[in-house]
Amino acid sequence: MAIIQVSAPGGDYPIHIEAGLLQRVNEHIPAGRCVVVTNTTLAPLYGKALTEQLPDASLLIIPDGEQFKTLETVANLYVEFVRAGLDRSGTVIALGGGVVGDTVGFAAATYMRGVRFVQIPTTLLAMVDSSVGGKVGVDLPEGKNLVGAFKQPDKVLIDPDVLATLPARExxxxxxxxxxxxxxxxxxxxxxxxxxxxxxxxxxxxxxxxxxxxxxxxxxxxxxxxxxxxxxxxxxxxxxxxxxxxxxxxxxxxxxxxxxxxxxxxxxxxxxxxxxxxxxxxxxxxxxxxxxxxxxxxxxxxxxxxxxxxxxxxxxxxxxxxxxxxxxxxxxxxxxxxxxxxx
Ligand SMILES: NC(=O)c1ccc[n+]([C@@H]2O[C@H](COP(=O)([O-])OP(=O)(O)OC[C@H]3O[C@@H](n4cnc5c(N)ncnc54)[C@H](O)[C@@H]3O)[C@@H](O)[C@H]2O)c1
Ligand SMILES: [Zn+2]
Incomplete structure (x- = not known):
């Protein structure tokens, strides 16, 4: 088990790296309303089990793929956040690769001018790159990552065990x-x-x-x-x-x-x-x-x-x-x- 403490402009945050962490996520999430956002591939693999651990959480599922890293997906998330009763004291959890992290992070940065945000990266790329550093955003038809923000996570939770299901090419x-x-x-x-x-x-x-x-x-x-x-x-x-x-x-x-x-x-x-x-x-x-x-x-x-x-x-x-x-x-x-x- 390793904890890397990161100092960032909005405050410090920890990155926890630990095999099996996904089964103990409840120990790391603050009490209160939260939404777990993942995609159609990861929901059955990890999303449902994760959400069941959390006493007051809803699971939201977005389609899988870079082509859904869009403002439209973000707009749908805002509506779902309202329906899920998420207010400024709530927490948004992004469970997935860089596409989920970037899209959901942008929604968390802007919904009610920003709510707590936890990254649970599930690809090797997201673990070592996109979940760390605070860049979030979406693509436009005119180009990739053209709309975004800096949104430091409150926490990054990395369970290397999930790499077992990651396709070899990824x-x-x-x-x-x-x-x-x-x-x-x-x-x-x-x-x-x-x-x-x-x-x-x-x-x-x-x-x-x-x-x-x-x-x-x-x-x-x-x-x-x-x-x-x-x-x-x-x-x-x-x-x-x-x-x-x-x-x-x-x-x-x-x-x-x-x-x-x-x-x-x-x-x-x-x-x-x-x-x-x-x-x-x-x-x-x-x-x-x-x-x-x-x-x-x-x-x-x-x-x-x-x-x-x-x-x-x-x-x-x-x-x-x-x-x-x-x-x-x-x-x-x-x-x-x-x-x-x-x-
Ligand atoms: N914010 C940043 O600083 C930053 C840095 C680098 C890249 N990015 C962004 O990251 C995105 C790419 O991220 P990516 O490479 O993680 O791709 P991705 O998020 O599209 O994930 C790749 C595929 O693997 C699947 N998957 C994810 N985890 C899995 C698991 N554990 N088991 C089985 N399947 C799994 C996903 O559903 C998806 O189909 C790009 O949009 C890029 O712009 C952002
Ligand atoms: Zn890169």
Missing amino acids: RRCGLAETLKHGLIADPGLLELAEQPDAAPGELVQRAVQVKVNIVQQDPYEKDIRAHLNLGHTFAHAIEQVSGYTWPHGEAVAVGLVAATRLSARLSLCDEELAKSVEQLLARVGLPTRIGALDPDALYAAMSTDKKWQSGQSRFILLHSIGQPVIVTGVEKSVVIDVMRGLQ
């Missing part, structure tokens, strides 16, 4: 973000990630710790929180150009290869680092190539990035494992060349 996507955290700040994570039989608790705990250390220093993403975007400039372009047929974690995996290759190309790190990252990703079953995606189209997608001020490119790159750096003004031809090498 697990690998979470592993890509976990490896990203390893590259940013904890080389030991890279070794742990390769031990498929090891209990996931330690992996989760160390990956969470990396994110916590960063968001505590920079809660509103003014500077070093950007390091968490290692590989993501490439990843977002891959997702966009592929029409979102690539899962985010798989795009991140290729993005990590591209970012380390670009780092080596600019002599920030040596070639060996780029090679070892690529081999590691391949060994855990993640993609390392862009395949049929066109490097020019990918570059065009990248250049719409809000952070590329006046067309100047901006990447998070690596000097070495644990030493990320923000680099601006990389030449287009160099970036395209790196992507051609990944075809």
Whole structure:
């Protein structure tokens, strides 16, 4: 059992990481009215049993999928919250992956100007990434995560046992973000990630710790929180150009290869680092190539990035494992060349 205490602008909150925690959630939820929100996949697996533990809770179920991370889902939740008798003293519990956490967190941030919010992440990605740091929000038809807020949770409850039912492909996507955290700040994570039989608790705990250390220093993403975007400039372009047929974690995996290759190309790190990252990703079953995606189209997608001020490119790159750096003004031809090498 581990408790990581996070200091955040709205107050401190704990992250509990403990196998079997889901069966003892009642010990962690404040008395009073609460609603558990989950999706159609997770309701029968965990949602019903969880809600039954809580003396004054209702279960609300939203459809499963990124396409439901919308204002419409949020609007439906507001109505359900009123019907469930949730007032400002109530608690909203999000049980699910990043989609549930982001959507329900945004509803909790805005319903009655904000109610207590507990995150129970059930994917590896949500455990190590989206449930920590306070970013919540929804997509618009015009783009992902275009509407949102900072809403710090009151608590994050992580039960690594639930990963047993997570589909292997989703697990690998979470592993890509976990490896990203390893590259940013904890080389030991890279070794742990390769031990498929090891209990996931330690992996989760160390990956969470990396994110916590960063968001505590920079809660509103003014500077070093950007390091968490290692590989993501490439990843977002891959997702966009592929029409979102690539899962985010798989795009991140290729993005990590591209970012380390670009780092080596600019002599920030040596070639060996780029090679070892690529081999590691391949060994855990993640993609390392862009395949049929066109490097020019990918570059065009990248250049719409809000952070590329006046067309100047901006990447998070690596000097070495644990030493990320923000680099601006990389030449287009160099970036395209790196992507051609990944075809
Ligand atoms: N807020 C942030 O800081 C932040 C950071 C990273 C990503 N995100 C967001 O997270 C979302 C992606 O989250 P995700 O990767 O968790 O995907 P997801 O929430 O769509 O979950 C993936 C799939 O796994 C299923 N699932 C979840 N837990 C399960 C379990 N224990 N057993 C069986 N099935 C399970 C879900 O029902 C879903 O079908 C994106 O919308 C992304 O924008 C947010
Ligand atoms: Zn990501």
